[in-house]
Amino acid sequence: MFRTLLIANRGEIARRIIRTARSMGLRTVAVYSDADREAPHVREADEAVRIGPPPARESYLNVPAILEAAQKTGAEAIHPGYGFLSEKAEFASAVEAAGLVFVGPPPAVIRAMGDKVEARKRMAASGVPVVPGTPDGVRSVEEALAAAEAIGYPVLIKAGAGGGGIGMERVDDPAALRERFEAASARAERFFGDGTLFLEKWVGGARHVEVQLAADRFGNVVHLFERDCSVQRRHQKVVEEAPAPNLDPSVRAALLRAAVLGARAIGYRNVGTMEFIVDPAGRFYFIEMNTRLQVEHPVTEMITGVDLVEWQLRIAAGEPLPRAQEAIVPHGAAIEVRLYAEDPVTFLPSPGAVTSVRWPEGVRLEAGIEAGTKVTPFYDPLLAKIVVHGATRSEALGRLAAALTETSVEGVKTNLPLLRAIVAARAFVEGRYDTGLIEALKRPASSE
Amino acid sequence: MDVRAPMSGTVWKVLVRPGERVETGQEVVILESMKMEIPVAAEFAGTVEAIVKGEGEYVDEGEVLVRLAPAP
Incomplete structure (x- = not known):
């Protein structure tokens, strides 16, 4: 070491x-x-x-x-x-x-997974399902119409290959695709200097479920179960939990198996995460692999008792994985919320000076700020993560609700009101939500 | 007649040129703040008089980004 x-x-x-x-x-x-x-x-x-x-x-x-x-x-x-x-x-x-x-992993692995088009191809080739789409892009309306016909509507138009949420748009039929194509292409040209568009099947009612993986230099690959990260805004995560609630056990098993298979196929090493979307029928598709420690890694640590940073350091030092697959057993449920410096309604960032903070007791707190911290516009808006664990999901949920009541941050706007609303929402409490949860909460008719 | 920064950040893209006519609601600048791209739109129609803050420049909340001459 x-x-x-x-x-x-x-x-x-x-x-x-x-x-x-x-x-x-x-x-x-x-x-x-x-x-x-x-x-x-x-x-x-x-x-x-x-x-x-x-x-x-x-x-x-x-x-x-x-x-x-x-x-x-x-x-x-x-x-x-x-x-x-x-x-x-x-x-x-x-x-x-x-x-x-x-x-972290070897540079070649980072490179292969960082190229989202390449990553999809590698995963598809190793038998991991990927979202049907046009990995090489389309350059004309005619090409787009033919591709969308083969994929099946609705389709998502994306401006960059796997790039962020900018210019993502859903179209439901050929007329809409025809109508939106030129504008989307012009936008792609303006943002990325390349008007190529990418089409992908739009998966309705999708959940975002990811698998935590770890691998050493001796060819050992294990999973540390899954996390549900469906609660998102602007394609960024807000709440994560493990295990994924109401996930069919056979779907879970297949997902974990696919992730391990994919990690083996690319010669993965160190800790990493494979992200999937899961549709209401339990079909799942690879989206991308994050070749690093994940923001939401604490929920996995809380249910497995593994310190993932310690594993990273040991693996990097050349040691074998500290535990075999059979020795990694999940206990209870864990939930993490991300406290962001942003307007809870518009999601616009809110830089400024933190004048006072009050943190909850009896939870795992990962904070980057304290009273007096100046939150600048130079970095991401994450202020802190609050993580709870319980013997059951409802116990964890109760602790989280109490913790959010105790929390306060003054001086910058935060998403705390949104976090409280999510934790109180019936769909979340019942563990029956998808990536549309936050949008649904913002519609007055369905807010609870 | 100005387009101002809604929050502090860095000018990521300037989408208009001096002399260009812009419509109400048209995006003229994209700010980057806390790793988010924030499109800033003109609140009224006009002609671009000057780009006050160029790409890569830091701006505080309320600072002028683009100066507009109102449409006649």
Whole structure:
């Protein structure tokens, strides 16, 4: 095991990684931009190095500055956290070229899964189902109409291959496709410098279920069960839970099997997550693989008792997986909510200074802020995660509702009112919800 | 007659050019704030007089992004 670990990240995840690294007896090095000089993660590390001005590309994405910080502090390994450089194959390569350990999968695997088109092809080839679509894109209305006919309506028009929510649009019939094609193509041209559009089958009533995986260099691959991450806004997750409620046991088993199969096929190593959508009939399709620690990893830790950051470090150090599949047994239910600095209705970001905070007792809290923290527009709006566990889902739900009542953050707008509404919504309480839950809550007629 | 930033952030894309006519509700700038792209629309029709903040520039809430001359 290496002795000094540099954490190339900020906020709650940097603190989370420092905590485990310290418990393993490692020395920790934080990095920070000028915007984060006073941030908690800077204080909590054994050593901290400034890497640049506030914009991410000059600091947390600044590879030379981060490598220099590692060199200067004698760090032997770099943990990228999530976001920023965590899924940049060039960064992983640069870390290895500098003679350091990258805490994550091999660069070639990151590259293959990072190219969403390539990832779909690799998964389909290894027998993992993918959403029917046009992986190579369509360039004319005629081509689009023919492809949509083969896929079946409704279809989603996407501006970029696997890229974010920008320019995603649902069309229900050929007339609508014909009508929307030119505008969508022009938009794609404007945003991505490439007017190519991608069509994909629109899956109605879909749930977003993902599988936590871990693999070592000896060819061992295990799953740590699934998480339901269907509660989303703008295609970003807001609430996650494990196990996925009301998931048919045979569907769950098939999903876990497919994920392990896919991870084996690509020679995965370290901790990673395979994301799927599951339709109401229990058919599931691969969407993408995240080759890093996931924001919502705590819910898996709460039901399995595994410290995923510890596993990451051990795997990166060349050790075998700490547990075999049979020894990973889920207990109870866990739910996580993400507290964002954003308007709960419009979802617009809300930068500003946090004047006061009150955190709930008796829960697992992963916070990146404290009273006095200035929330800047330079990074993502995640302020904190509140995670609860219970012997049953309803016990966990009760704890979460109580915790959200106790929580308050002043100074910036937060999505706390939305989180409370979700936890109180009948569809959520009954565990019968899909990715449309938040939109449904916003419609007055169906709000509860 | 200005289009202002609804929140602090960085100008990601400027979608109009000086001299261009814009309609009410037309997106003129896309701001990036907290990793989200925020389209900013003109609240009235007019002609672009000046791009006050260029791509990559930091803006505070309320700062002018684009100056418009009202439509006659």
